[in-house]
Structures are given as structure tokens and as C-alpha cells.
Amino acid sequence: MVSRVSAAMTRRPWRTGPSGPRPVAAAGPRYPVGMSEPDSVDRHIAHWSRELSDLDPQIEGIFTRMQMLVKVLRRTKDRWLAAGGLKHWEFQVLHHLVAAGPPYRATPSLLAEWLDTHPATMTNRLDRLEQSGYVDRVPDPGDRRRLLVALTPAGRAIWQERMDDGGLEEQALLAPLDPGDRELLDDLLRRMVRAAEADGPPLMPDWPSGSDTENRMSNRGTDG
Amino acid sequence: MVSRVSAAMTRRPWRTGPSGPRPVAAAGPRYPVGMSEPDSVDRHIAHWSRELSDLDPQIEGIFTRMQMLVKVLRRTKDRWLAAGGLKHWEFQVLHHLVAAGPPYRATPSLLAEWLDTHPATMTNRLDRLEQSGYVDRVPDPGDRRRLLVALTPAGRAIWQERMDDGGLEEQALLAPLDPGDRELLDDLLRRMVRAAEADGPPLMPDWPSGSDTENRMSNRGTDG
């Protein structure tokens, strides 16, 4: 129904040669019975617990797995975007502008905040994005300190183009879970998010533009 | 039992003023019935689906939540480390050296790969880490091209210090889940990871050093 998971943790540009980790010995340690087939995270943790005993393998496992899954997704999207000649942050800017809804504008400061980057960096990036013709900078009539970054038709077009078939990896990653499993997973995660939000601000910008279908193509920061 | 979730998505250094997103209108859209209390991700997606209709809110929700959770964790750790005068990558290097097990050494190339960074960047970082006295560079007797980066007692000490009470945030995030929920969550995630690994290399380095209690204190890359 959906493409298989694209070669998961693919090589990074600077991975020079076969310097990577060697295959693990055939007869490894035992894992808790009743657990489904172990994955590389289990093996990892099993090894690690030799070095550090007071560590909860379950907690460890949960967060490591989330991190790994987020990482694969991010890398896959990066490659996918790069193939279309876009950098991740370029797509992100366009994406957030679309997410903002008509008239598809936002100030540089908000964009900087959404992309988790320094305002000066955003200035630089917007310069380049403007040169590429994907955005315009128009004055804000209501406040002459401000600018509004506006999505151009070209920007909208290239965003759309990359967006169309952008959700494949997510579906591939979720393939082993049936509808019931997915609902369960979503619910468990929601409970964690709500707990995190109980003590502080929302994890996502709670306003017209915060967006994130983003996640259908990229993640917002996660790593910044 | 455990500290509350530390003010979730805390301010970044460059967040200048109250320019952030404004509070959302009181009467929002409706969400699927039977769902537990909505979180900011639900609101986000509800908003987004106006702009882009052909999108599965569930898939969207699952990955967005993972991304957000990973992001909070990462930021909390960053702050925590910074308070102790360590940068994230500094801790990561020390952590991976410990994870490698006795005699706590690794080559620059492997470290670069583990931390998802360019080898030249690692050279630079190791210079600084060596100056701080946390690592030494010793020649590899077996291969005179190679160096071995060795953990010094000072390096081990500062790692230990930061490690001791480093697992609090994870526990706080998992607080709303009882033991059964956690097992379920871990299992669902494991199935996803295994699926991802079926088509490609393991998501984690499968060898003596790949480590990751890392996750107890920091995440390996995720954001690179």
C-alpha cells in the first residue's frame, strides 16, 4: 500500500569510508522474555547497562526509540527535499507561510521563532529566499518597524510540488501498526504531551500559523 | 516521586521579547469525540487541516508529538548541561567514550560519525576538549594513521557528575503513564523501529560503543 521504509539511516555526506561500527557477535546477551523481537535499541541498552547499572531500560528504550524514529524521518525528508533542490529550512519557511493561511504572510521574527533560529540568521536566510524568488518582503502598513514576508506564487508552487507525495515515509514507519495500535500510540503520546504542557507553555505555537503538516514533510526543529 | 516536567518549551537565548504566538480564541473547533483532552498538537492540526485537506490527522499527530517530546527533552538537557558548564556536544563525546567501555577510547572518525558531524568539525572540537583536559589524544599502536581519543579522569568525573541526576526529565514526561502503558508504548515503538530496520541498517550503531544512556542525558543527534 505504501512505499517501504526508505533505507532507514542513510549515509551522511561526510561519511567517508567503511569506518562504521562492526557487526555484533553472533551470540549476544539475553533479553526479557515475552518481549517482541529485540531491535538495535535493545542491543544497545543491553550493552550500555554493563557500564551504568542504575538505569531503567524501559524509560531508556522509549526515548531512544522516539529519538531514532524522529531522526530517520528527518533524514529521509532532508534527502527528499535536497533531491528537489530545497534545503530543509527553505521548505520550512515556505511551509510555515502556507500554514499561516491567507494572505500567507509572517514577520521575520515569528519565522525565526518557529524555525528555532536566531533572528539574524533569519535575515540572512530571507535574503537568499527572496533572491530565489520564493518570498517577497513587503512593509507592514500597521507598524513601520515590521516587514511581512510574503509567499510568492513560485514559492507556493515549489512547496506544493514537494508536498504532494511527502507523506510516504510516515506511512511506511507506521505500517506495522494496525488502526487500533495507532490510536493507542497516539493516545499515549498525547497524554505525555499534555503532561508536559501542564507545567508550561504549549509545545506548539497555539496560533493561526504555528502549523505543522510540516511533519508530513519535515520536523520543526527537534534538533533545531 | 519525581520532579515535574521542567518548564517544558523554555525560552531560547535569542527569544527577545513577547513576540510569541498569542493565546488562542476561547471557542475553538471540535475534536473527535472519545478522544482524551486535546493538546496543542490537536489544535495545531485542526487549524492546519483547513489549509491542507488530504492529510491524516492521526499520522500527523503521532509524529508531531514524538518530535515535540524529543524536542523538550533535548532542550531540557541542554539547559541542564549548560548550567554545569558543558555544551551538548562536549557531553556527547564524553558519553560515547564511556559507552565504549574500557579502556574508554575511540577514534576521531568514529566519534564524528556517532555525533553526526563532519570529521573536520570533530578535529576542532577535540582540540578544545583536549585543552579543557577532558580527553587526551594518544597514538594507536596498531595503526599509525589513527589516533585514539582517551577519556581522562577529569573527563570521566565531569561526565559522572552530570550523569548522576540526569534522568529526571524522562521520568517526569512518563509520569502520566502507568507501568502497563509504558510497556505498551515501548512495544509499539519497538515495532516501528524494527520495521524501519528491516529495510536498512540498524538505527543505532550495533557495536561495543554505539551507546546510549545518552538518552538519559542527551540525544544522539536527532537534530544532528
Next chain:
DNA sequence: TGCATATATTTCGATTTCGTAGTAACTTCG
């Protein structure tokens, strides 16, 4: 109104990271 303070964006210099190439050492194979 007038002045102090706050906000939005950009500029500029310093730092960090990256890509590429250089040097040394190892390996393969004739």
C-alpha cells in the same frame, strides 16, 4: 507633548561548521 523604554529588523565581527585538499600510513596486488 516629550522623554524613557520597548520592539523589529538589520549590520557587523567573532565563532563554528563545512567542503576540499594535503599528508601520512595502510592495503592490495602485480
Next chain:
DNA sequence: CGAAGTTACTACGAAATCGAAATATATGCA
């Protein structure tokens, strides 16, 4: 053995990012 190819690390210049200051505008309050 010796030449060609590969791998490991680093040096160097280019590019991106950051922190702090500069500029212009807006807001608050006496």
C-alpha cells in the same frame, strides 16, 4: 618489493550561525 588505491586525520578557505550593537519605530507615562 613497489605502485596504485584506500583510509585517517588535519589544515585551510568559504559559508552559515551567532551575539551584540545600531537604527528606526512604537508605546507608556509624567
